[in-house]
Amino acid sequence: MLGVWSARWDKAEQTLVGLLGLSALAVALWQVVGRYAVPQNAISFAEEIIVYLMIWAVMIVSSQLVKRDGHVRPDLVLRMFSPGVARWIEVFNCIVAIVFCVGMVWYGASIVDTAILIEERSSSDLQFPMWIYYLALPVGSGLMVVRYIFRAIGYICFFDPVTMKPGHVIHETVDGLDTPKLG
Numbered sequence: 001m002l003g004v005w006s007a008r009w010d011k012a013e014q015t016l017v018g019l020l021g022l023s024a025l026a027v028a029l030w031q032v033v034g035r036y037a038v039p040q041n042a043i044s045f046a047e048e049i050i051v052y053l054m055i056w057a058v059m060i061v062s063s064q065l066v067k068r069d070g071h072v073r074p075d076l077v078l079r080m081f082s083p084g085v086a087r088w089i090e091v092f093n094c095i096v097a098i099v100f101c102v103g104m105v106w107y108g109a110s111i112v113d114t115a116i117l118i119e120e121r122s123s124s125d126l127q128f129p130m131w132i133y134y135l136a137l138p139v140g141s142g143l144m145v146v147r148y149i150f151r152a153i154g155y156i157c158f159f160d161p162v163t164m165k166p167g168h169v170i171h172e173t174v175d176g177l178d179t180p181k182l183g
Contacts, residue, residue, distance in 0.1 A: 021054075060140055
């Protein structure tokens with residue numbers, strides 16, 4: 001059941017990121033065509049919209065990077081240790097990442113609250129409510145927290161020294177949890 005939920009979560013994130021990227025591309029195309037072909041239809045805030053869309057996409061895709069070991073990490077150092085020691089270093093890494101990401105959720109939520117309180121808007125003609133832009137930080141960090149929790153559970157409860165050693169990994173579902181498997 002958890003594996004099905006995880007697959008749907010992956011698909012939802014990937015679809016949303018794709019739609020955000022496609023929307024940014026459409027806005028950019030609209031701006032270029034509008035500027036040169038139909039100047040009366042050009043918008044002055046296209047770059048602003050593109051930045052908002054891309055920041056949301058980056059924050060959401062960060063969750064996928066956790067799942068696929070895509071974040072920067074000391075693989076070279078991990079390979080110097082036995083699989084058993086590397087396992088606990090990975091668990092420690094997950095705990096530190098969870099604490100950091102929870103801090104980012106808290107900090108991001110306080111930024112969103114402040115932006116709502118002061119009714120902050122962008123300075124362009126769009127007058128975009130900035131709290132929506134700032135919300136990308138706590139949402140993306142919250143998604144990473146959940147992924148790091150699953151990762152830590154995988155290393156603590158489902159560790160396999162042959163398939164979970166540091167190196168080139170392909171993620172598969174083992175007993176319903178996302179855990180790395182050696183490719």
